[in-house]
Amino acid sequence: QSVLTQPPSASGTPGQRVTISCSGSSSNIGSNTVNWYQQLPGTAPKLLIYSNNQRPSGVPDRFSGSKSGTSASLAISGLQSEDEADYYCAAWDDSLNGSVVFGGGTKLTVL
């Protein structure tokens, strides 16, 4: 049972816009920034979004993040076949001396 809650799956057709939600609590998302990781099949996770809405160099601007209260969202516009991957949200949690918490992951399928 992950501390952050994500839908297990999402899907869209090429060119569509999809969003993935991430729900937490006041001790994590409510008081800290949210990061998103993309994991392509058989590879290590890759940082996609940090500090709620910042893209590392090299990440296309089709990917965007937002946060409101104790929830966050990842949006992917102009969906492409290579976006098919698992997506994880993560945040710092202030409880129990501080820790990193991940969501359970969302498998994105491009139809």
Add this chain to the structure above:
Amino acid sequence: QITLKESGPTLVKPTQTLTLTCTFSGFSLSTSGVGVGWIRQPPGKALEWLALIYWDDDKRYSPSLKSRLTITKDTSKNQVVLTMTNMDPVDTATYYCAHDLSIAGGDYFDYWGQGTLVTVSS
């Protein structure tokens, strides 16, 4: 260019202690704001954060695994070592180490190693 690589046994027996080493390059673990974390992923399952060590030797552990984990660093060798005691088959997973940046409002892992699969079986 920042790179990290995990090394250690691929197979451990139940009750044994696992020792994993993360060898990195391209950054110094004595730089303010920098850390190295360990994250694992059981086959077909989600990511799970395990531990973090910072430039100032501050250490943080997953609350659920804290009693079994120890993280240390050797700045001169550019290595971070994670030990996990009393291994069980449920600990079978790919173990990743990652470069961490600590900023106001939280941390994030911007570079990851390739991961190493550890199987726990007798």
